[in-house]
Structures are given as C-alpha cells and as structure tokens.
Amino acid sequence: MFLKKLIGHEDREKEVIRDMDSHLRLLQDGCKAFHEAIERNDHARMRRVKELEREADTIRRDIVSHIYEGAFLPYLRPELSKFVELVDQVFDLLEYASACYLEIRFPDSLRSEAARVAFLNQEMCGMLRLTLQATTAGEDLREKRLAIRIYEKRIDDLKFGLMHDAKAIPVEDFWEGKTLSDFLSRLSSVSDVIEDASDHLGIISSIIK
C-alpha cells in the first residue's frame, strides 16, 4: 500500500527497499561482530567489521544508483539517500573504531563497559531495522523511535563513565592514548548517528503521509 502511494515502477522501489533492509542487516552483523570482538578480545572477529563495511559500501552504491535511476518520486529520493548515507556513517565509525582497537592493547578495566555500549549499539541497529520496516509498511513509528532514544540515553550514561575511567589508564605514549581516545569517541558516537537515522525515518514517514 505504501508503494502504491508513491507512483512509479514498483519493482524498482521494492528492490531498493530490499537493499536498504540488507544494508541494515549488514550493519547489525557489523555491530554484533564488534561487540563480540571486544567482549572476547577477538582480533579476527574485529577484522570482520572491515569486511562487512566493504560489503555494505557495495550495497549502498547500488541503492543510491537505483534511487536516482528512477525509483521513487523525485521529492523522496534525497531523503532516502540521506538515510542510506547516515547508515553508512555508522559503519564508518565502526570501521574506524575497529582499526583503533586493533592498534592498541585494549585495557581490560574498560572492557566490560565498552562491550556493554557495543551491545546496546547492536540492539539499536536492530530497532532501526524494525523502524525502517515499519516505515515502508506505513505503520506508526512513535514507539520504535522512542525505543531508539531510550537506548541512546542509556549509552550516553555509560559513555561518561567510560571517559572518566579512561583517564586513569596509564599509556606508553601519545599515540596509544590518542588511539584509545579515538576508539572511545567513535564507540560513543555510533548511537548518536543511529538516532539521527531514526529521526530521518520520521521525516520520511511524515513526507509520505
């Protein structure tokens, strides 16, 4: 019903929506790999994040090109593209954080809190995917968007604790300290961008109504 409202080539729209869902599924897998890697200090698992980011990049390019080849009405195309770019930004943050993690000996005193944030990021991705599905089904997004804001606030609470604890970590040199700081900064920013993506789905939903 949602697609019928948009007028256009339904098959093309369906393909884009399928790809957007796959894009988010990959993001969920990426967040899961990231979380497990921190929890178990598994470097192989952490390297998987980069592989998933590359796969996601391919899907992203396909989505954007299909959108501008004629899927959806012109006024919707920039909004859909923006959503896809926001999801891509989350992946970029994860990829950079994973690279930072692999460069340093991650302090065990921060592991459990960092893993907790990573777990909540993973849950947020799952909720974002449900929100996209609800958007394309023309459903009300209110409860799902609130759930995402709840996650984001919980991560905010944990983030300040992590930064406080990080100050007590002795580092061998400037670069080790900077890399750890960059890791924590990227880890904490993932939830902010997911929230932005969720807000953008709200905009898309309003445009369509």
Add this chain to the structure above:
Amino acid sequence: MKVFEFMTTRLESVDSRKSVYDAVEKMVDRRIRSLLVRFPGDDLQDGVITARDIVYKVLAQGKDPQAVQVSEIASRPISCVSKDLPLREAAQLMEEDGVARLFACDGNRIVGVLSMMDAMAAMLILRARGEHVS
C-alpha cells in the same frame, strides 16, 4: 529480555558507618535517588538507603543528618534477584514487594541494580519490538 540487559552496573555505595549527610552529598553530586549501603561481610549483608528514607526518617523528623548514621535508616536485606531473571518477572516482583529497585546478584555478589526507570525503559523497548503481551 533479562535483568542483566538493562540493569545499571555502576553501583554507587556508602559505608554503613558514614552519616546520612555523607550519603546526601553523594546522592546530590551523582544525581541519584538511592545508594547501596555497605555492611561488613559479603554483599548480601548490604542494605539500601533512598531519598525517601532520608526525607521521611531524618529530615521531616527534624533530625540532624550529620548526627544519624546510615546504618540506622538503611533497609535490609536488599531485594536480590538473579541477573538472568526475565524482565517481566522482575517488574512483577517490584510490584509485589513494593520496591522501586531490585539488585541483581550473581551468587553472593551484587552485579547491578534495576530501577523502576530501567524496567520502564526495557518494557517500552519490548513493546517497540512487538514482544509485549497484549
């Protein structure tokens, strides 16, 4: 969803021998409504002091919070549940026992606290996932 997924793991506490005023300062600085009260022995000997205890048992009675020890007004024993308890059951326990928080335990060790706000947030997420009972 289980308790451990939504509990707070950073536990703020106060020694049972400290004054209520010490507890008040900590609660104001940290913007929290309760503190775990550490008594000698293992974690299961601990208690809890809340803003409600402080207001009802000390301040409203005109007592000097610097002259009252935390141990005198703390509630013991704490309500402790398994960290793997399903959230819905935890919420029902809160209602049955009339408590606003549950401490999650792993054996004899307190590993987290689930507050009313935590339980509410978790249940809203379950609703958003479509996992609530209609």
